[in-house]
Amino acid sequence: MTEPHDHDHSHSHSHEPLDPVALRAEALESILIERGWLKSAQVDDVIARYNDRVGPMNGARVVARAWRDAQFREHLLADGTDAICSFGFDGAQVEKLVVVENTDKVHNMVVCTLCSCYPWAVLGLPPKWYKEPEYRSRAVREPRALLGDLGVQLNSEIEVRVWDSSAEVRYMVLPQPPAGALPEDEQELAELVSRDSMIGVALL
């Protein structure tokens, strides 16, 4: 095999031990690049996207904006998919996003009873418990008791609404802001928003 192939020096391998699996991965990538099915930069981009740009922080930014900007909040609740377009999240266009708002009267929580559909464009990958049968069944059967076990004590007058995600529609909760003075800066505000609060299993 003497034909020249792309030597890609953008990722260093020269000082790593010769892990046979790493070599195999590298071999496969070099073949795919040669065939023109893949570009090294595409792979870099996917890794960067999942490392830096997909995760609960995306949803937190959306929530922070909604808290500060009433017009955006209305847009978000009316058409989540459209409202988050301006953030340019990867994968955001794939499914319909519906955002449901927690108020003094209503608490929302999200589940996927069938499998583990999850709004990954805004929340990243789902936590392990989200996929477990216990959460999936109790969320429907006894949401209030489940929330209690997770530390969310709700006044009996507060209505609990459970939203069942599907491949087509993904839900995200717009939590109520924490009590007290909030930071002016949107980024700092976003840091107050936990992933679990956007699934509806935590309060802020």
Next chain:
Amino acid sequence: MSAGSNTPDWAALPEAIAPPQANGELLFDAPWQGRAFGMVHSLVDAGQFSWDEFRDQLIIALEQGAVGAERYYECFLQALEMTLVGRELVGQELVDARTAEFAARPHGHDH
């Protein structure tokens, strides 16, 4: 429940076959693991094979491997290879030969 055959939906994979992650973020223990993930994602995106095809191979590879989370990406890479070989997109011999060629590089090679 995949959202479409050319959309990698990592979030919807059942726990048993999902990539290792913490708090919504993927965990890669070595750079090659990220490369393997990125290759699959890009190839599915480009329509070289479907998301369902890869997922089926991943299930098989993880069952056969019967290994812990620390070896997840070995099975993952195996699944990628099986998908490509099964589709006759890439020959097994070529992958073996290229791997051997890379293994034979002088250590610390950098031209």
